[in-house]
Amino acid sequence: xxxxxxxxxxxxxxxxxxxGARITRVALNRPDLxxxxxxxxxxxxxxxxxxxxxxxxxxxxxxxxxxxxxVFHLGMSGRWRIDPGEPDKHDHLxxxxxxxxxxxxxxxxxxxxxxxxTGELDAWAPFAAMGPEPLGPGLGAAQLKVAxxxxxxxxxxxxxxxxxxxxxxxxxxxxxxxxxxxxxxKPGGKVTRPQLERLVPAIREVLEQSIRDGGxxxxxxxxxxxxxxYFATRFDVYGREGEACRHADGGxxxxxAQGGRSSWFCPNCQR
DNA sequence: GTTTGCACCTGAAGGC
DNA sequence: TGCCTTCAGGTGCAAA
Numbered sequence: 001x002x003x004x005x006x007x008x009x010x011x012x013x014x015x016x017x018x019x020g021a022r023i024t025r026v027a028l029n030r031p032d033l034x035x036x037x038x039x040x041x042x043x044x045x046x047x048x049x050x051x052x053x054x055x056x057x058x059x060x061x062x063x064x065x066x067x068x069x070x071v072f073h074l075g076m077s078g079r080w081r082i083d084p085g086e087p088d089k090h091d092h093l094x095x096x097x098x099x100x101x102x103x104x105x106x107x108x109x110x111x112x113x114x115x116x117x118t119g120e121l122d123a124w125a126p127f128a129a130m131g132p133e134p135l136g137p138g139l140g141a142a143q144l145k146v147a148x149x150x151x152x153x154x155x156x157x158x159x160x161x162x163x164x165x166x167x168x169x170x171x172x173x174x175x176x177x178x179x180x181x182x183x184x185x186k187p188g189g190k191v192t193r194p195q196l197e198r199l200v201p202a203i204r205e206v207l208e209q210s211i212r213d214g215g216x217x218x219x220x221x222x223x224x225x226x227x228x229x230y231f232a233t234r235f236d237v238y239g240r241e242g243e244a245c246r247h248a249d250g251g252x253x254x255x256x257a258q259g260g261r262s263s264w265f266c267p268n269c270q271r
Numbered sequence: 272g273t274t275t276g277c278a279c280c281t282g283a284a285g286g287c
Numbered sequence: 288t289g290c291c292t293t294c295a296g297g298t299g300c301a302a303a
Binding site: 077 | 277
């Protein structure tokens, strides 16, 4: 599923072809994804020059010289296809430049595309409420301690809350908690300072490792029909129910449900 | 204010 | 083979 590392590699991949290019054509193949496409999207983007790309949490940002930024979210199943050979029935938004065609393909349509004035991005509602970037200087054990103070909600669910940390999803929260040795059901407010001191670098490590893995597959995206959005990563706990813990402590990975979704953890080394 | 539960959506996988 | 059910999960909203 597209989480922060996938969005990061997607943005980097798009930037190689889109940064500095002029958009010659924009086509919408349906009126909406999670929510309706902005009605002015086609008009604003047609003829605009892309001035840069960036990422905020799990959102990709395509900046233009029209002082408007395309903000896209890949949801559960979204990906960008570059110069796709054949149209896909789930290509909902297509952007063309003189040299390339970019199709936003999202079968489950949990994604979104918004148009936000570039100067107002920080105040845009989804961004204004967000916590610090996990790879930025804003995330730290002291900051987390304050954000989690008094929270009875399980740490797993706290970390999925974008107001506490922006950009973490189910997969990487499971992986980070395993690395830090924290039980996913432990109340957020009861996670100790030493555990938070382990958790912060664990979060950074799993994300950076995945970005590196994605970066290695990024080379393939230069080929025709390149697709951006997914890459294979070796997970330590995610999806490994019943398998041995990679800490070789004799533990067996268990799966539990939290907040309607699965958590994987080792009952031996996560306390 | 915090926490929980659900809807949204489609494809894959498993059971019968 | 075909049909049905379940699961996957990010986000936003309503309800408790």
